[in-house]
Amino acid sequence: MYAQMIKSTGEGVKSLEDMEPQERAFQERINAGGKIEPKDWMPDGYRKNLIRQIGQHAHSEIVGQLPEGNWITRAPTLERKAILLAKVQDEAGHGLYLYCAAETLGVSRDQLTRDLLSGKMKYSSIFNYPTLTWADMGAVGWLVDGAAIMNQVPLQRTSYGPYARAMVRICKEESFHQRQGFDIMMKMAKGTDAQKKMAQDALNRFWGPALMMFGPSDENSVHSAQSMAWKIKMNSNDELRQKFVDECVPQAQYLGLTVPDPELKWNEERGHYDFTQPDWDEFFDVLMGNGPCNTERLEARNKAWDDGAWVRDGLMAHAAKKRAAKLAAE
Amino acid sequence: MSTPEAKPYPGTQAVEHDKARADEWPLFEVFIRGQHGLSHRHVGSLHAPDAEMAIKNARDVYTRRNEGVSIWVVQASDIAASSPEEKGSLYEPSNDKVYRHPTFFDIPDEVGAM
Ligand SMILES: [Fe+2]
Ligand SMILES: [Fe+2]
Ligand SMILES: [Fe+2]
Numbered sequence: 418m419y420a421q422m423i424k425s426t427g428e429g430v431k432s433l434e435d436m437e438p439q440e441r442a443f444q445e446r447i448n449a450g451g452k453i454e455p456k457d458w459m460p461d462g463y464r465k466n467l468i469r470q471i472g473q474h475a476h477s478e479i480v481g482q483l484p485e486g487n488w489i490t491r492a493p494t495l496e497r498k499a500i501l502l503a504k505v506q507d508e509a510g511h512g513l514y515l516y517c518a519a520e521t522l523g524v525s526r527d528q529l530t531r532d533l534l535s536g537k538m539k540y541s542s543i544f545n546y547p548t549l550t551w552a553d554m555g556a557v558g559w560l561v562d563g564a565a566i567m568n569q570v571p572l573q574r575t576s577y578g579p580y581a582r583a584m585v586r587i588c589k590e591e592s593f594h595q596r597q598g599f600d601i602m603m604k605m606a607k608g609t610d611a612q613k614k615m616a617q618d619a620l621n622r623f624w625g626p627a628l629m630m631f632g633p634s635d636e637n638s639v640h641s642a643q644s645m646a647w648k649i650k651m652n653s654n655d656e657l658r659q660k661f662v663d664e665c666v667p668q669a670q671y672l673g674l675t676v677p678d679p680e681l682k683w684n685e686e687r688g689h690y691d692f693t694q695p696d697w698d699e700f701f702d703v704l705m706g707n708g709p710c711n712t713e714r715l716e717a718r719n720k721a722w723d724d725g726a727w728v729r730d731g732l733m734a735h736a737a738k739k740r741a742a743k744l745a746a747e
Numbered sequence: 748m749s750t751p752e753a754k755p756y757p758g759t760q761a762v763e764h765d766k767a768r769a770d771e772w773p774l775f776e777v778f779i780r781g782q783h784g785l786s787h788r789h790v791g792s793l794h795a796p797d798a799e800m801a802i803k804n805a806r807d808v809y810t811r812r813n814e815g816v817s818i819w820v821v822q823a824s825d826i827a828a829s830s831p832e833e834k835g836s837l838y839e840p841s842n843d844k845v846y847r848h849p850t851f852f853d854i855p856d857e858v859g860a861m
Contacts (some may be wrong), residue, residue, distance in 0.1 A: 729772065
């Protein structure tokens with residue numbers, strides 16, 4: 418998802434009997450559906466995991482602005498431009514909500530930013546793919562935001578209060594994102610032959626990377642088992658991916674587009690679509706930094722940070738000067 | 748969604764959450780009053796060089812869809828908060844004062860609604 422491959426303590430889930438009283442009380446509170454708040458006691462692993470997960474999620478929102486920002490100046494109409502601008506602005510907001518949630522765990526936003534810029538922290542693999550045509554804006558909204566929603570809706574019930582509250586805000590805004598994407602796809606798919614071809618091409622390129630967003634199968638992962646026990650992960654990766662496929666296939670059919678998977682077919686027995694796994698070698702390669710746009714994305718973020726330094730410093734200096742003047746007047 | 752309650756996390760360069768580092772804008776908590784006459788409600792936090800900019804940023808971050816008609820910002824370091832350890836001593840005294848709730852009193856049916 419927006420946070421992929423988060424590793425936990427790696428020790429496996431402890432049973433309640435094996436826990437010290439403090440940790441047992443913590444786990445029982447989570448089991449009962451209670452929320453953990455910043456000042457409450459929490460295991461070190463819970464805190465570390467959450468910082469990584471929320472940080473990675475925040476970075477994904479921020480870097481995720483780049484592939485769509487690419488088309489703001491080239492949107493086909495003024496209305497589409499305004500809509501895309503509003504969508505991208507929302508993503509900046511999502512990043513900020515999440516950085517604030519991470520900050521309650523005792524890490525600073527600047528530290529998280531530095532870890533993103535140095536490549537120490539990751540963001541979702543999906544944003545390392547290029548957006549080549551206007552139809553990609555449709556595919557991104559429909560599939561990428563669609564996949565994000567799958568994951569974010571259950572996270573509204575996550576055990577960490579500030580994270581859950583950030584998710585509630587984010588989810589309120591996401592369905593606009595998915596709908597505006599689908600709306601673009603509808604226009605393109607029902608347009609001229611060239612437009613329809615463009616829409617199909619966008620679906621072809623984004624289908625696999627969208628399936629990868631959920632991460633590799635984690636049925637046997639101790640990390641996922643721990644995260645699920647802590648309720649900072651609510652569903653298995655395969656479960657969400659299946660849900661996503663089941664939802665998208667009829668939508669693609671409505672558009673008159675073909676999902677690029679010859680093995681895709683309805684399985685009456687399971688009540689789900691059977692589908693082909695995406696190319697996991699490609700996924701790991703992109704995570705390692707070798708995707709088509711990894712370098713470009715990180716360069717763009719570093720440039721923005723560096724170019725903005727004088728603004729940050731200038732505003733600080735201005736605030737200090739105003740404070741001093743106010744003191745002098747008193 | 749930040750809160751003045753957070754602790755510093757060892758092993759990061761973070762300073763105490765509510766203290767700004769020299770190169771980082773301070774943290775402000777944001778409170779917004781919605782449309783329908785309710786009180787200001789905590790909606791989250793943000794970083795800004797000063798209160799004036801914090802209000803401008805809060806407008807962009809927290810009210811993109813008419814969520815509010817009034818914004819308060821306060822620097823996180825200026826908020827005093829109770830701690831979870833005090834939960835008992837702070838809130839338990841009210842547990843044995845059940846007569847503070849109207850349901851404590853049985854009013855006969857023939858009296859009618861009260
Ligand atoms: Fe988002
Ligand atoms: Fe913050
Ligand atoms: Fe979105």
